[in-house]
Amino acid sequence: MRVIVPFDASEPKTRLAPVLSAAERDAFALAMLRDVCDALFALEYEPTVLSTTSIDSDADVVVDERGLTPALNDRLGEEPVAIVMADLALATAASLEPFFAAEGSVVLAPGLGGGTNALVVREPDFRVDFHGASVRDHRQLAADAEATLATVDSFRLALDVDEPGDLAEVLLHGEGSAAEWLREAGFEVAVVDGRVTAARSGDSPDETA
């Protein structure tokens, strides 16, 4: 099956600006993309990164400057396609396997906050709409296309990394480049007022890695 990994290469992860510089956000976003592609490679898929600008990647890269929804819908049709978001820093081969194995002409992996983090589209008439509570819209669009809908239940696929609060999850559960990148940048899990967060140590980042 064709697997597309959409990647916003121009100013990625702006909501991480309170804790990461622009250059760091670029590097961290690429580390997450690498983890997603590595998990797909481990399952013997050959993902295509659909990027808004040219980037370096071990995967094939196709540049499309349009927004997520039109760029993806142009690539949906007769052939089955899987879409896996590039910021799933906890995605592993083991967590993606049930997603690809799920039976349904549309398979959804819901994201936290109402998003859709991964889809398999086997239904020729189905189109995506990534806006607002997209998981709800995709359920409706699947019903409209008379698709058989399957939903996978995965914490690893539910976590897309958008905000500083998400970084603690990467440190606690990540097994790849993104978690390593954060540790090398000096981030550690900290408990503040009973809540778990990711904090950058005041010490030299190199020593906390």
Add this chain to the structure above:
Amino acid sequence: MRVIVPFDASEPKTRLAPVLSAAERDAFALAMLRDVCDALFALEYEPTVLSTTSIDSDADVVVDERGLTPALNDRLGEEPVAIVMADLALATAASLEPFFAAEGSVVLAPGLGGGTNALVVREPDFRVDFHGASVRDHRQLAADAEATLATVDSFRLALDVDEPGDLAEVLLHGEGSAAEWLREAGFEVAVVDGRVTAARSGDSPDETA
């Protein structure tokens, strides 16, 4: 297997105070407890609710006024025990089944924010410690007890409902009493500044149910 559902009946869910009154928090917490117990009943378990004060429940209730950690550790020992938190409003029989089927002398279901939302303990020497980033502590305690550790990957089991932001997840994915309770209380999914949230409509709550 014995299944314990710990429930804090005295002022439950205080972090929901910005959006729910004290009486509403009581009722909503009981609705979530009911969902968890119903999912366990559907799997033919007979859960015991370990509550800080006496409550009405379809399940057996045992009152223990102590904190979570000592109350639970007093009940761990030779016999296998499962612990399932009472605020897993998305828990279903289907999501709990792989948890109970997982092989390991300690099985963990991580919660968002570093918590531990469910455990199976088959290791006589293992004790729990619910404090801070408990998932990390439980991994270490499992290693100390020379347990074989299994971790289940479930979005439904990862979501414990603590904060207003969690309510949108219940509305989007819930299938039971807690989701119904929120709808009847007038909550709806809303998209504000591109983020999905749960908002109470200004209209009569009875009409939006």
